[in-house]
Amino acid sequence: MSDLTFETQAHPARRTDAERAALMTNPGFGKVFTDHMVVARYAAGRGWYDARIQAREAIPLDPAAAVLHYAQEIFEGLKAYRTADGGAALFRPDANARRFRLSAERMAMAPFPEDAFVDAMRKLVEIDRSWIPDTPDGSLYLRPFMIASEAFLGVKPASEYLFVTIASAVGSYFKDPNGTVTVWVSEHFTRAAPGGTGAAKCGGNYAASLAAQAEATSQGCEQVVFLDAAERRYIEELGGMNVFFVFADGTLQTPPLSDSILPGITRDSVITLAREAGLTVKEEPYTIDAWRADVRAGRLTEAFACGTAAVITPIGTVKGREDNFTIGDAVAGPVARRLRGMLVDIQRGTTQDSHGWFQKVF
Numbered sequence: 001m002s003d004l005t006f007e008t009q010a011h012p013a014r015r016t017d018a019e020r021a022a023l024m025t026n027p028g029f030g031k032v033f034t035d036h037m038v039v040a041r042y043a044a045g046r047g048w049y050d051a052r053i054q055a056r057e058a059i060p061l062d063p064a065a066a067v068l069h070y071a072q073e074i075f076e077g078l079k080a081y082r083t084a085d086g087g088a089a090l091f092r093p094d095a096n097a098r099r100f101r102l103s104a105e106r107m108a109m110a111p112f113p114e115d116a117f118v119d120a121m122r123k124l125v126e127i128d129r130s131w132i133p134d135t136p137d138g139s140l141y142l143r144p145f146m147i148a149s150e151a152f153l154g155v156k157p158a159s160e161y162l163f164v165t166i167a168s169a170v171g172s173y174f175k176d177p178n179g180t181v182t183v184w185v186s187e188h189f190t191r192a193a194p195g196g197t198g199a200a201k202c203g204g205n206y207a208a209s210l211a212a213q214a215e216a217t218s219q220g221c222e223q224v225v226f227l228d229a230a231e232r233r234y235i236e237e238l239g240g241m242n243v244f245f246v247f248a249d250g251t252l253q254t255p256p257l258s259d260s261i262l263p264g265i266t267r268d269s270v271i272t273l274a275r276e277a278g279l280t281v282k283e284e285p286y287t288i289d290a291w292r293a294d295v296r297a298g299r300l301t302e303a304f305a306c307g308t309a310a311v312i313t314p315i316g317t318v319k320g321r322e323d324n325f326t327i328g329d330a331v332a333g334p335v336a337r338r339l340r341g342m343l344v345d346i347q348r349g350t351t352q353d354s355h356g357w358f359q360k361v362f
């Protein structure tokens with residue numbers, strides 16, 4: 001247990017009910033921010049200190065801060081959900097705390113204590129509780145991150161860090177929450193390489209993915225499918241989501257975790273729920289050629305993306321330089337719909353959770 005405690009300095013002038021209601025009418029994703037944020041500082045030799053919940057404001061940063069030059073930065077993404085009794089709950093915040101620690105280790109950063117991480121999420125949800133949407137697709141998205149704040153020029157791990165968490169009232173990530181997405185297979189750009197940082201949630205991975213994302217957008221696609229860096233054959237994941245394939249015999253398959261795939265908490269939850277529902281789930285490599293051939297032969301009936309932001313989003317059409325293919329009629333399939341229902345019911349507390357994933361905040 002860490003002894004880090006958060007002092008609360010409530011916002012002196014929170015937005016009014018009317019202002020908040022206007023902002024939350026159609027929030028989109030990641031555009032509407034709450035009144036508060038969490039901040040904590042770290043210095044080598046001193047550890048974590050000055051932890052507080054305070055008014056959301058700009059962060060003063062020295063222009064030589066290491067993060068601005070060497071991108072020593074990590075982040076997380078998790079949601080608080082409105083429950084039927086008017087309360088709120090988090091979904092597996094301990095798993096995000098653990099992944100945040102592992103990301104910090106990979107980026108040679110100071111680990112943030114896992115219990116303090118969960119405590120910070122709970123405190124932010126409590127103080128900004130009026131920002132949690134009560135719409136079916138709405139939630140409060142929490143974005144913890146850590147940056148190297150030490151001012152120096154020189155390539156070495158920094159000795160000072162800043163931990164911050166902001167919160168955003170969000171609706172669904174994709175425009176049509178019940179529709180399917182079209183994905184672009186990136187043949188030129190890769191996201192992560194063996195030995196690299198693909199399994200860490202660091203900003204650099206996303207910076208490296210943006211040229212591919214821009215290419216996808218220009219092709220009318222919502223997301224990128226990244227292939228492995230060595231052979232450009234094996235499907236790894238999407239730009240911000242893991243991927244599952246559903247076969248006509250009812251089997252599910254997802255690429256196995258490696259140091260070039262982000263270990264998604266939704267991915268892990270889907271595997272558990274699918275197995276409990278009696279489905280066979282294989283964590284095995286799958287090539288883009290096999291995907292195309294299996295769709296054409298009718299062996300593959302569904303594919304879906306999954307992640308905190310996307311929940312479970314079926315993939316309708318796959319586009320690439322070579323050719324395009326469409327899965328079924330490009331509508332949400334029964335397996336994706338069923339798993340989504342099981343997951344969402346646990347997240348929102350409308351079903352019994354036997355896993356300890358649903359964590360009530362108030």
Ligand SMILES: Cc1ncc(COP(=O)(O)O)c(C=O)c1O
Pocket residue numbers: 077237238239240241242262263264265266267306307308309
């Ligand atoms: C690259 C990438 N893969 C997968 C995921 C899904 O992870 P999770 O289910 O923990 O949100 C995300 C989102 O965080 C991501 O950015």
